[in-house]
Amino acid sequence: MTASLRERGVRAVVLDIEGTTTPMAFVHEVLFSYARTHLEAFIRDPAHADLVQDLATQFATEHGGEAEVMGAPPWRSGDNVERLDSVITYVLWLMDRDRKSPALKTLQGYIWEIGYHAGQLRGATFADVPPALRRWRSDGLTLAIYSSGSVLAQQLIFSMTDDGDLTPLISHFFDTMVGPKRSAGSYTRIASALALGPAHILFLSDVAAELDAARAAGWQVILTVRPDHVAPNPGGYEQVTTFDALQ
Ligand SMILES: [Mg+2]
Numbered sequence: 493m494t495a496s497l498r499e500r501g502v503r504a505v506v507l508d509i510e511g512t513t514t515p516m517a518f519v520h521e522v523l524f525s526y527a528r529t530h531l532e533a534f535i536r537d538p539a540h541a542d543l544v545q546d547l548a549t550q551f552a553t554e555h556g557g558e559a560e561v562m563g564a565p566p567w568r569s570g571d572n573v574e575r576l577d578s579v580i581t582y583v584l585w586l587m588d589r590d591r592k593s594p595a596l597k598t599l600q601g602y603i604w605e606i607g608y609h610a611g612q613l614r615g616a617t618f619a620d621v622p623p624a625l626r627r628w629r630s631d632g633l634t635l636a637i638y639s640s641g642s643v644l645a646q647q648l649i650f651s652m653t654d655d656g657d658l659t660p661l662i663s664h665f666f667d668t669m670v671g672p673k674r675s676a677g678s679y680t681r682i683a684s685a686l687a688l689g690p691a692h693i694l695f696l697s698d699v700a701a702e703l704d705a706a707r708a709a710g711w712q713v714i715l716t717v718r719p720d721h722v723a724p725n726p727g728g729y730e731q732v733t734t735f736d737a738l739q
Contacts, residue, residue: 496739497633500712503692504634505738506666506682508673509641511698511723512716514649518616523645526607527600528587534603535580543602548579550595555582592640592668601644608648615649615658618718622655624735629661634686636664638678638695643667673702679709696735698723714738 497505510519535544555567555578565581568574586596607613628635637646643665650658664685671678683690690710697703703713704727715731717723725731732738 497628497694498631500694501692502633502694502712504636504686504688504694505628506636506638506686506693506695506706506711508695508697508699508702508716509637509639509646509649511718511721512696513617513621513637515616515618515718515720517720519641522613522616523600523604524587524590526613527603528584530603530607531583531587531599532580534599534606535576535583540602544576544579547595547599548575550598551579551582551593554593554595592672594668597640597642597645597667601642601648604645604648608652613648613652615651615653617650617653617655617658618734620734620736622653622658624738625658625661627739634664634688635662636666636682636686637662638666638670638673638682640668640673643669673697673699674705676705676708679706679711683709683711696732696738700725700727700729703727703729 507513510516534540552567552569555564565585567578567582569578583596583599586593604613625635637650639646646665646667647659650662666682666685670681679690679695683693686693691712694712694714695703695706696714696716698716698718698721700715700723703715706713713729715723715725715729717731717733
């Protein structure tokens with residue numbers, strides 16, 4: 493039996509989402525496909541003109557960097573129709589590659605928000621996750637999310653689940669605005685935001701390279717191995733298949 497979180501000195505648990513709290517299949521087959529299906533209607537909806545204008549500027553800037561090195565489709569910034577066409581073509585190109593584009597993450601969050609509020613989407617977690625969040629919270633631990641999905645997307649996943657609204661249990665949501673998930677500096681910035689020494693923070697993720705970065709920042713780390721995919725564990729990290737194991 494492993495030591496309890498209290499015995500390990502853990503005061504905050506920071507969780508990845510995809511492959512950790514939530515099935516990868518939900519993210520890929522439900523969320524990503526919903527965003528793709530509803531992309532064009534969202535972009536062309538006149539009610540979203542201001543939002544889309546902002547996003548188009550961000551995508552045009554990102555595209556400038558992509559086009560040179562990554563062979564992104566050409567960008568046409570002529571009239572409004574051409575610009576919207578360019579955004580849609582470029583976003584589909586990003587989606588095909590699962591690119592960690594901040595503007596794409598923002599756009600997906602907006603599209604999902606509509607889906608959740610329309611009752612077409614519900615947040616998904618593994619069955620052991622809601623009781624673990626409640627247990628850790630009642631033990632006085634601080635809970636936070638760190639995911640490449642936008643903060644809005646993260647809050648949506650946890651706010652409308654079959655177990656109700658889990659967001660009151662979670663005090664902080666971090667996305668890649670804090671830095672890349674495989675960079676130690678991101679974890680240092682999160683520790684500052686949590687106002688805790690790094691050794692008091694436990695990071696749970698299914699990606700060993702993310703654990704490498706968190707450990708380099710002085711965090712405790714545990715690899716999550718979920719039924720829908722076996723996470724490679726080249727560093728031999730401690731691993732769990734359920735949060736029931738983390739008391
Ligand atoms: Mg993950």
